[in-house]
Amino acid sequence: MVETSEDRADGLFHALSDRTRRDILRRVLAGEHSVSTLAASYDMSFAAVQKHVAVLEKAGLITKRRKGREQLTSGDVAAVRSVAEMLDELETIWRGRIDRIDALLAHDNPPPTENEN
Amino acid sequence: MVETSEDRADGLFHALSDRTRRDILRRVLAGEHSVSTLAASYDMSFAAVQKHVAVLEKAGLITKRRKGREQLTSGDVAAVRSVAEMLDELETIWRGRIDRIDALLAHDNPPPTENEN
DNA sequence: CAAACCTACAACTAAATGGTTGTATGTCAA
């Protein structure tokens, strides 16, 4: 099972698409928290929070380390940055389009519509 | 129905969590495309692609303008940037944590573990 | 006008998601 970059992107964006998970991520980026501590903050069962933590971990957005009976979770800022890079790529694509439009406008002859083939 | 900023984030990240939608977004950031043109690129029904376009539009990542019988779709880079800003916020939270740790390390007395209350 | 084309949307299905409760296992503390 090779995990492609698209697979990784699926997991990352999906993990971020739930507000509870985004909130958990904020907390564990600010500092380590046990799963219980996190669970206490939300109006849902411990198991539900634990599943959210698992989704974040599988996506690579958080890591866990054992400390006695607790599992301390910590946000991984590198993963957050990798998502930001994907968005940068999108912006780069867009900039290419603008450059192409500018090039056309700079020219003398009547600019064709950008989609003509 | 007030749409909160969390609602918006849900929609944005969810829209980005599907690889077909990310691919559509790349294309329409590079230039306008009709829904049909887009649909021709994927191995799924027109209706499926049309639904993906609808999800992207609802999230605010793309806009449509009518041109005759076609609906030309275009990527909205501002929405992409707004997602990047959310990630920046996360990184800012993380940086605060690092600063706090540094402050502790700079001090003389034995630094307590960061989670002690 | 008629036929072809582009889009939208309804209705349906299978699979994934987000929640629940219950159970099992490991660790700490009295």
Place this chain on the structure above:
DNA sequence: TTGACATACAACCATTTAGTTGTAGGTTTG
């Protein structure tokens, strides 16, 4: 050692999602 705590996971349920086919309306073109 016993009991309480922390975690993991299975089984289940309701809802959402991503796909399908089919239908219908607006636009262009012959």
